[in-house]
Amino acid sequence: MNSVSNVIVLAAGRGDHLDGVNSVLIKHPKTGKSILDNVISAFEGKKITVVVGYRAIQVMESYPSLNFVINRNWAVSNNAMSLGLALSNEPTYVLSGDMFVEKPLIEELDSSHPDIVLTEKRDNRSLTAVHCVVDSSNRISETYQGAVKDIDHPEAIGLFKISDAEILKKWKFTSIKHGNLFVAQTLPCEICPIKSVPLINHPFFEINTPEDYLRLLNNSSS
Secondary structure, three states: OOOOOOOEEOOOOOOOOOOOOOOOOOOOOOOOOEHHHHHHHHHEEEEEEEEOOOOOHHHHHOOOEEEEEEEEOHHHOOHHHHHHHHHOOOOOEEOOOOEEOOOHHHHHHHOOOOEEEEOOOOOOOOOEEEEEEOOOOOOOEEEEEOOOOOOOOOEEEEEEEOHHHHHHHHHHHHHHHHHOOOOHHOOOOOOOEEEEEEEEOOOOOEEEOOHHHHHHHHHOOO
């Protein structure tokens, strides 16, 4: 069992296409629960820290029982800076604050390898996507952003579980140093094995645009 008790939610940025809403406050069209509600339910019993920046007060006043770290440079940095501010040597989950996740997925990841990246082989990927180079044992040797070089390189989709203290130490250092990058780009894959775990048979919805929400709405009503 490789369960970890700490969770960091990266929610400092402003979604340019989300009509002025902080993504963690977006509500599921079927349940009425926000993304952050879903995180609290999925990671039940774990300590949750939310890194805030854009509309920080709105998030903090809505969830006063959670722990918060403020990224004051959210407008001129990427989520690597937010991670660097919050990360410690405590084994932790890290996830983007724009996704609905469910408890069965987290229970499965709790019992998996101690150092993992949730991935998916998507047919359509944006140029901002971060991809993973993996070997036959699903070990990640490197990550890169941009056009995918090989269709067998899965995309890192924003959920990580890292337990190794040396990885955590270097990930924090590199994220602070290169705060304009994504956290998947600053992950030090060379220190010890980090496994790619494919997303299979679990609900997983990212909300970055109104079109993403419309797809979730249509999926929920079908």
